[in-house]
Amino acid sequence: MHAYAPLLALVLLLTWGCSTSESLVEWKALKQDSSWPVVRAAAQSEIRTREGRLGWSFVLSDKDSDALYPKKKTEKNWIVRACADYPGNSYGEIVEMEISSSGQVLRYSRLWEKKTVPNQPL
Numbered sequence: 479m480h481a482y483a484p485l486l487a488l489v490l491l492l493t494w495g496c497s498t499s500e501s502l503v504e505w506k507a508l509k510q511d512s513s514w515p516v517v518r519a520a521a522q523s524e525i526r527t528r529e530g531r532l533g534w535s536f537v538l539s540d541k542d543s544d545a546l547y548p549k550k551k552t553e554k555n556w557i558v559r560a561c562a563d564y565p566g567n568s569y570g571e572i573v574e575m576e577i578s579s580s581g582q583v584l585r586y587s588r589l590w591e592k593k594t595v596p597n598q599p600l
């Protein structure tokens with residue numbers, strides 16, 4: 479039983495770090511929305527531009543993962559969160575973005591720095 483303790487700790491850290499109170503069922507439903515692929519691509523592009531590739535491979539992967547997930551959707555905009563890879567990066571590196579359904583990034587916040595990063599021309 480003790481041999482599995484490190485693996486269990488890693489799994490708990492991954493799931494707890496990026497999925498605190500939001501429901502996985504809600505995420506899955508939002509990911510079925512027709513505008514999610516556009517929003518997801520915009521989020522990946524923004525992460526790639528601002529953070530680079532190192533430490534964000536799960537977010538930038540072609541495979542759907544819970545490292546990049548929709549937190550909320552309003553009529554026109556999405557709130558999307560992305561979590562850095564674990565354990566490769568320090569715990570708590572989470573980015574939150576507000577993205578329009580057409581793919582325009584309206585807000586970009588590095589939650590571990592507790593500040594919004596000004597929009598930069600791409």
